[in-house]
Amino acid sequence: MDDDAPPRWLTDEQTRAWIALVSTTVWLPAALDAQLQRDAGVSFVEYTVLSWLSMRPGRASRMSEIAALANVRLSHLSRIAARLEGRGWMRREPDPDDGRATLAILTDAGWDKVVATAPGHVAEVRRLVFDGLTPAQVDQLQQIGTRIVHAAQPDLCLPEPVQDVPG
Numbered sequence: 617m618d619d620d621a622p623p624r625w626l627t628d629e630q631t632r633a634w635i636a637l638v639s640t641t642v643w644l645p646a647a648l649d650a651q652l653q654r655d656a657g658v659s660f661v662e663y664t665v666l667s668w669l670s671m672r673p674g675r676a677s678r679m680s681e682i683a684a685l686a687n688v689r690l691s692h693l694s695r696i697a698a699r700l701e702g703r704g705w706m707r708r709e710p711d712p713d714d715g716r717a718t719l720a721i722l723t724d725a726g727w728d729k730v731v732a733t734a735p736g737h738v739a740e741v742r743r744l745v746f747d748g749l750t751p752a753q754v755d756q757l758q759q760i761g762t763r764i765v766h767a768a769q770p771d772l773c774l775p776e777p778v779q780d781v782p783g
Contacts, residue, residue, distance in 0.1 A: 706722055
């Protein structure tokens with residue numbers, strides 16, 4: 617950025633959109649966390665880790681990939697994984713293809729937890745996000761969210777929905 621160039625301020629419309637987006641990033645995770653804590657005894661990030669593992673082939677993924685998806689450092693993910701292992705919902709093993717990497721693997725009990733937790737979580741996601749949107753707005757939300765994520769993290773591969781996986 618040229619130090620002599622004047623700043624490119626946001627337009628009023630961009631400012632309103634920015635405030636709405638930032639407010640969403642602050643309040644939506646908090647609301648989802650509260651529902652998950654109340655109804656399932658797990659935090660939003662714990663459920664997200666379990667859910668993302670449930671969408672991976674073989675219900676397993678490298679810890680580094682899960683950390684990138686959850687936007688947490690490996691050390692933080694290790695603490696989350698330890699809690700999930702303590703509850704019997706996941707386990708960690710060395711990656712047979714790369715001994716330097718560790719796989720996070722969803723256990724059958726972890727799958728059962730995702731299946732049991734998903735209906736309440738999906739109901740809350742529908743209530744908070746989708747019930748007030750038209751199908752066209754849902755499509756726009758997906759496109760906008762994907763563009764923003766890829767601008768912020770170009771190499772991030774978002775999970776694809778799998779038919780037999782609960783939300």
